[in-house]
């Protein structure tokens with residue numbers, strides 16, 4: 001293995017892998033990205049991100065042009081040329097149950113192992129059930145010829161979509177799950193720049209590194225469901241969950257982040273990761289984690305249905321025109337995997353409403369999974385003639401909208417703010433009835449407006 005300037009492969013070039021590959025090239029390494037999706041590889045090789053991630057296109061363009069970053073569908077190329085292989089393949093929820101589907105990961109490991117011709121370090125980055133790394137090391141031991149050493153390490157990733165490049169180049173912490181000093185040395189070399197900049201490094205065993213990732217997502221999901229449970233109480237008691245979260249957040253033991261009440265968490269990570277963690281915990285005979293995580297999952301489902309139910313209650317009858325603002329699971333992303341916004345839009349549509357969705361970036365992906373909805377190209381088209389507005393993904397342009405302008409476009413000025421981001425006082429002053437999550441209603445009761453729009 002070349003330890004001075006190792007060549008790197010990144011296997012699986014989705015949201016995680018494409019970002020990781022481009023950032024390693026930015027850190028100065030020669031990188032080859034591998035994926036079995038031909039279209040994705042073609043776009044990446046042309047220097048173009050196949051999804052929206054701020055700053056990624058620029059890195060891809062520069063480093064594919066310089067030749068430092070290449071893409072291929074042939075894992076053999078990676079196996080023969082790279083010293084370090086990062087596994088970044090998808091680990092989605094399995095179709096049948098709550099546990100993670102590791103078929104893609106095992107296919108990649110076996111494919112890689114079969115083609116290895118040189119000593120290497122195989123670094124897991126995908127989120128996996130604890131114990132996977134050890135099983136993988138055993139499998140590689142079986143496949144790889146005895147003259148070749150293929151050591152395994154785990155280096156979980158904590159990047160957030162929409163901040164992927166920044167989070168990769170400037171992470172909060174680095175976790176190195178290793179079982180040999182040479183694996184630690186290699187990882188320290190790869191991350192020399194962030195380490196020199198002061199990023200803390202946690203060197204630990206393989207199992208702790210794998211579990212740290214699932215636990216981090218479990219904890220974040222728990223915070224969101226906790227604040228959504230408080231939102232439900234607040235609504236019934238006439239309290240304000242935003243003020244409540246600010247009060248809780250001033251306690252440094254709690255912290256304000258991940259206490260934004262609303263329609264709950266979605267995306268390609270938190271929902272499937274808490275289910276996989278609960279399933280793995282149960283398989284290990286640990287009963288507290290499954291109970292806790294099931295409650296978190298249920299509270300999350302409830303956060304969505306409470307807003308969907310309210311929307312249906314406020315709809316002035318079958319065929320009501322509903323404007324849905326946002327389809328992505330979060331702003332600054334075009335990812336609609338398990339998107340709460342899209343889920344609510346579909347439920348309202350199924351109940352008979354005419355739903356028009358506007359999202360600045362995610363409409364194409366949303367149409368692929370929810371073709372029954374109507375997607376429009378502007379905020380104005382979504383709002384025109386609407387009898388109810390649902391604000392479901394907090395793109396900055398929605399909060400920045402002038403409520404007087406919006407009031408002139410809609411048929412009835414009634415909005416449910418599923419993300420608690422619009423200035424409800426300002427909107428109420430412009431004639432809107434504003435329903436927020438876990439906050440007192442602002443403006444006239446919607447029913448009165450519905451009964452007498454002119455009044």
Ligand SMILES: NC(=O)c1ccc[n+]([C@@H]2O[C@H](COP(=O)([O-])OP(=O)(O)OC[C@H]3O[C@@H](n4cnc5c(N)ncnc54)[C@H](O)[C@@H]3O)[C@@H](O)[C@H]2O)c1
Nearest residue numbers: 012014015016035036037089090091104107108126127157
């Ligand atoms: N998306 C994130 O922000 C993020 C952050 C941290 C960790 N993770 C974890 O990283 C992993 C990947 O997530 P993602 O969001 O990038 O998923 P993704 O679906 O965007 O990408 C996964 C890629 O793996 C490829 N793939 C699957 N099996 C393969 C194989 N055998 N050989 C080659 N390519 C293969 C797929 O074609 C796909 O392009 C998951 O375990 C996820 O939990 C994701």
Ligand SMILES: O=c1ccn([C@@H]2O[C@H](COP(=O)(O)OP(=O)(O)O[C@H]3O[C@H](CO)[C@@H](O)[C@H](O)[C@H]3O)[C@@H](O)[C@H]2O)c(=O)[nH]1
Nearest residue numbers: 157158159160161224258259260264265266267269329330
């Ligand atoms: O106070 C909050 C914070 C978040 N969310 C929702 O929670 C979801 C997840 O948000 P976020 O964590 O920002 O997005 P991801 O990009 O999915 O990132 C999570 O999942 C990644 C994949 O595992 C991890 O790497 C990250 O550390 C972890 O934050 C989104 O639907 C948000 O709208 C809330 O409802 N309230």
